Amino acid sequence: MILCCPNVLRSPVVDNKLYSLGLLYLRNAARQAGYESILVDAYFLELTVEETVKRILREDNPFLYGFMINSPEMLKSALSIIQRLPRDDYKGGRVPVVLGGIYPSLEYRGLMEANDEIDLVVRGEGEETLRYVLEALRDSKGFGGIPGLSWRTGSKVCHNSDRQPASDLDVFGDYDPGTISGVMPEMSWTISSSRGCSGTCSFCLVGLNFGKKGVWRGHSAQWVADHVEEMTGKYGARHIRFVDDEFVGCERSADRAMEITELLKKRKVRPKFSIMCRSDTVRRYPEVFKKLRSCGLANVFLGIESGNDEVLSRLNKRHSVEDSMKAVSILCDLNVRVQGGNIVFHPWMSEETALKDISFFQGLLEKHDKFVFFTLNGVDIFRDAGLGDGYEGQGGNWQLKWEAQDEKMQAIFSLWMRIERTILFPALASLGTITPRIRRDLCFWQLKAFKGLITGFKDDKRYREGILFEIFLEICGFLRMHGSQKVMKSFLARRTSTPEMEKEVCFERHY
Template sequence: MVNSNKTVTLVSPPSRMMNHYRPPLALMYISGFLKHKGIKTKIVDSIMENQIIRDESFFLNKNNYFKDIEDQTVKQISEIDTDIIGITCYTPEVDEVERLAKRIKQVKPGAKIVTGGIHPTLYPDDLLGPNSDIDFVIFGEGEISLYELVRAIRSRKDINKLKGVGFYDDSAGKKVITERQLLDYELDSISCPDYEGVDMSYYTNASPYAIRGVFTRSMYLSASRGCPSSCTFCVAPELRDFNFASGIKKNAGVRLRTPKHLFDEVAFLKENYKIDSFYFIDDLFTLDKEMVSGFCELMIKSKMNLVWGCSSKVNTVNYNSLKLMKAAGCIQLDFGVEKASDEQMHLLKKGTKVREVKETFKNCHKLGVRAFANMLINTPGETEQDLRDTVNLLEEIKPNIVSINVFTPYPGTEIFADTRGLTREEYPLLMENPAKLAAERPDKFRFAKHNVDLAAFASREMKRHNKVYPNISIFFNPKYIQSLWHSQKKLNYTKQTNLLIQEFINQKF
């Protein structure tokens, strides 16, 4: 194979450094799979150790920070003996990724640039063209398709025969989008993240960001791919079509890792990187009862003294399942409550009821499991009464932590398709503050019927409902205390205490 000794470079866009201590997990999965296949890789993920707190000063100067990270990224790439460079891309990052690709071509003119991620998956031809610096796109899951593309490029084979790939054919003067890659493989077979490829000492620093509000040395894990929900504000229903096209019907097309494979990864992280906790980034970790119970039983049996959190849906857990999860070390569940009336939930196709929200939060409080409530405002047709309902519901269910988010219409969502949408030139606006966009560009970003100041409402109600004691009560949680007592990196908590204090002040004041 030609150039087999060269390195495949995998790159995070500079703006991803906004994510507090969150590793580039998607790139790590791809890198791990390629390495398993004998291909050399390098992950370029520039970090900012001196500006972790996202305070007012950070947001005023964020473009300067992004520029510094971009310069670092290009410099790193220029020093790598690489022939193929992959860049992951969300829709708001389109301009950023195109600019980065142009700069990379200047320092690596002979390298092929490949983009993947959600935007190329939803719009595979959007980044291609006769004048584009991007040579290929990968749509759908990237492991198999990128591996096959690397082999084809290096062996000079016909790209047209590959699946899950797009490119611009200069000779034909047209864009070529090949067939979808079938997901006919077990998730366990490609779930081997390249932890050695990133700075794990940085990413496992004690912080309150992974399990939100819990100060701990943590790592993010993925137990599944896909989401069964049909929420009109999310791209998951559109992405799920890839699973259906592969004939995957169980769990509404969601693919799961096995409990043992997941547990082994946790044990590996505990042994090698001394984590004290982990957080499942899955859209819905609690979807499959057998997988969850199997994993919990392994955790209970192991007595690893780790705590963890996950995202859940109120109608996928009950008192008994929550009790089992707690026994296995689960200390927090994040719920997408979103709305406070059945009518509004129905409009958003949430598939949940207010009574289920109340019952689940009651069970969490009864068991002493922290419950996080994500709420959504500025949705189509929202009234002042809907906002009052939100306040009343929060007062009743008393979440430990509340986040009130202002809706923004992302391409790929049902609401985006049903409304005025955005032009491609407007995609970078999605990087801006949603409340500010709704105020300054109501023609594109204001969906609520009322005239309430969205930013003021969100700020006021989050401060009102994020009370001090429910936030700090985690420090008295027996499972949490036990995890700290058994930690092999206690000094790291002392080193990071200043960060915790600064973040608390930033959030509260």
């Protein structure tokens, strides 16, 4: 069996190169059922479609092709791979293709109707369902009655009942990270120590992948300590990223975090590590963060989102602006680096909300030299996430296209997107590795440039052309100060202001 994570274009703000933990869990589940599988993590290995196909074709007679799909772009990439695979050789029929991951888990109906090359979709948590699929294939049994599965029979598509997520994650977690193929960059060791999130933010899909929003399930503290010890001791990992969406959030996770610190201390295991969480959590459990810090916590990605309480409540964040200020203070006082998530652009933004966001993030940057954000972000409105309810968006079903109700802000947003794609992203890509200092300077630069647009905006072509040129010159100055001549040359080679070419120059091609 082949388990593949297809490659997609990545934006230059994604500076990490992480492997798919989901594939390791699935291989483990297959192994427990008596099947070996080959993992082809094309995203991690940065393989083109052709290279991915070539890699898959090295294997003799696979009886199942499995693909991890987290977005429509990944589906597109997977379909180009699937079209090039031989499929007419399995028990008198074709070799089945199974998809899993958050996108097919929510979009299975439309997706199976539109693509008859897909035979099966495993919805939500994959381990148990995959095991049953493997047994059904082995015994030539039907797929009816396997919870969590959608399947094709002739021209009909059937959707079985949902599967309840497992209550004990440890039974799935006996994988060996040493079996990942490819060279592991120093900052790429990851662990997923929990699934879901106790939060119910209205724009977020995370909980829905595992069935329901607001539900957090964790591996035991013992499991986490064992795996961290294995990664550091056996494989020499010095920095570990917890990819959990909420490492500490509810009381159970806070208690578990304390237990983990106790175990790591006892075993004298002390790698640096990073986690993700919300602002209210830090404020609620400062003593947990103190303990985590003493154990190696180095970075926290904090879902701050906004400097406006009304916006936070629309996003159902369940934290306040004051919580965020306090959380950043607590963490920075502990000498932990904080990366703040932000949602500055949304359909309800106004000059007032934007200016408030600017001064809020500016204040955090000025007060805390360990605080940064990456770029200024807009909200994604997913059909199933809740924020889309009652919102008349346009475009596809899965993700709704939105426009700001305030026309001026919409025009500024469009201009900012253009600046991002043709100037900021190419500059980031040219800089390559970005030091914390450059990142902070870029934060200040973005806030200043965005504020300049709001206060000086004129809705005419000459203004737009002029401001793009001005910002281009400013970025050249920035790169001259922070980068080498090579960086500047690379930026000039990438940049274009032709709209049709924006995508080409703003993103590195990976397939």
